[in-house]
Amino acid sequence: MKVIILAAGQGTRLRPYTNDRPKCMVELNGKPLLHRQLETMRQCGISSTDISLVGGYLQENLVASGVKQYTNSRYAETNMVETLFSAEEFMVKGEDLIIAYGDIIYEPQVLNALLETSDEMVLTADEDWEKLWSLRMENPLDDAETFKMNEDGYVVELGKIPQSLVDVQAQYMGLIKVRGDKVKQFIDFYHGLDRDKIYDGKDFANMYMTSFIQSLIDSGWKVKATLIKNGWIEVDTADELEMYERLGLFNCQ
Secondary structure, three states, rough: OOEEEOOOOOOOOHOOOOOOOOHHHOOEEEEEEEHHHHHHHHHOOOOOEEEEEEOOOOHHHOOOOOOOEOOOOOHOOOHHHHHHHOOOHHHOOOOOOOEEEOOOOEEHHHHHHHHHHOOOOEEEEOOOOHHHHHHHHOOHHOOOEEEEEOOOOOEEEEEEOOOOOEEEEEEEEEEEEOOHHHHHHHHHHHHHHOOOEOOOEHHHHHHHHHHHHHHHOOOOOOOOEEEEOOEEEEEOOHHHHHHHHHHOOOOOO
16 A cells, blocks of 8 residues: 655645645644644554655655655646646555545544545545534535535545535545556546646646546546545644634544
């Protein structure tokens, strides 16, 4: 198994906390987000030598002992898919690939649920997402995205603007698995995409991860949702960070 953590962004909405450090190095209750995520991975049996990190903004301030680092040198003008494939050499055909956003933290059972699902591609998604989103904003739909599944639990749509809560059957959280036997096709699919096409309003270099996954789904990939109920948070703004600290979330880790 190989893990790639995406941590190249500037985290502008977390300023002033990100004035002198990457977003993933911002501390929640005295411990950087990245270190919390790495600890959870190790608790679930993933070795540091199987984890890599793609940095960009203030990468010299990333602290991740034993973890291989890659760089998205164009972090200021590209998005997460470009960051992911900056570490393409770390993707091993035949070995499961875990992709994780750098601004999330989660309990071990959340990661274990992903690891135990064997479909060709798996997305962890929170079906009780409104509880967390109601803490983060007055109207949960303001920052939600569509997440629609068929009757067998396979994702058919994600990443669009929802019209109602019915369009959000769960919340995609930025934790993904590609099964080992599909890793080569995953890489080939990326390289076969039209560089001149617009993806959900963005050019190729700025494509959202959800747009990339939707393209895979539209091409015939079966993407399974592993559903959880809470046990994770996303840290996106300074107000959220301060609220999580007041509530004592993840205070014991």
